[in-house]
Amino acid sequence: MEVMSGAHHHHEHSGAGLIEAARAALLESGEQWTEMRADVFGALAERERPASAYDLAESVSALRGKRVAPNSVYRILDLFVRTNLARRVESANAYLANSHPGCQHDCIFLICDACGQAVHIDDDKLTGALIAAAKNAGFADVRPVVELRGTCAACSS
Numbered sequence: 001m002e003v004m005s006g007a008h009h010h011h012e013h014s015g016a017g018l019i020e021a022a023r024a025a026l027l028e029s030g031e032q033w034t035e036m037r038a039d040v041f042g043a044l045a046e047r048e049r050p051a052s053a054y055d056l057a058e059s060v061s062a063l064r065g066k067r068v069a070p071n072s073v074y075r076i077l078d079l080f081v082r083t084n085l086a087r088r089v090e091s092a093n094a095y096l097a098n099s100h101p102g103c104q105h106d107c108i109f110l111i112c113d114a115c116g117q118a119v120h121i122d123d124d125k126l127t128g129a130l131i132a133a134a135k136n137a138g139f140a141d142v143r144p145v146v147e148l149r150g151t152c153a154a155c156s157s
Contacts, residue, residue, distance in 0.1 A: 018045050018099060022085045025101040029083045039063055040076045041097065044086060049116050050094030053077055089118050091147050096120065106131075106144040114155035 022041050023033045043059040057070040077095050080086035085101045089109055106127035110119040127144045134142040
């Protein structure tokens with residue numbers, strides 16, 4: 001689930017549209033959309049919760065009928081993060097497909113400690129303040145990734 005606030009707007013993709021948007025974004029970045037990359041992105045996109053490289057390697061191995069090494073999946077996930085196709089949830093060492101791969105912006109994740117759900121929200125006012133604080137401290141090219149842990153509405157009721 002994605003919640004919008006602030007002034008940031010983008011088109012959300014899902015299903016086959018998400019896979020096509022990811023393919024187009026990767027090609028536009030100068031990278032190739034290989035069969036293995038397609039399989040890893042497909043496995044990531046079908047998950048509702050953050051997935052580890054090991055989870056994805058298991059899914060892709062089952063799909064391909066042969067073992068896929070987690071290290072191969074990590075390299076692909078690193079590429080996906082660099083090219084804005086996926087987001088890394090640092091505290092869980094896991095990944096989520098970016099539902100708007102053509103859109104560059106900052107991330108705020110709300111992570112449920114009980115069920116593991118990660119909700120991505122946009123708040124340009126908050127991330128703008130973080131960027132301004134970093135620039136005042138002499139940092140450049142800052143892209144905030146903020147993670148807040150707690151209990152989601154479903155688990156707290």
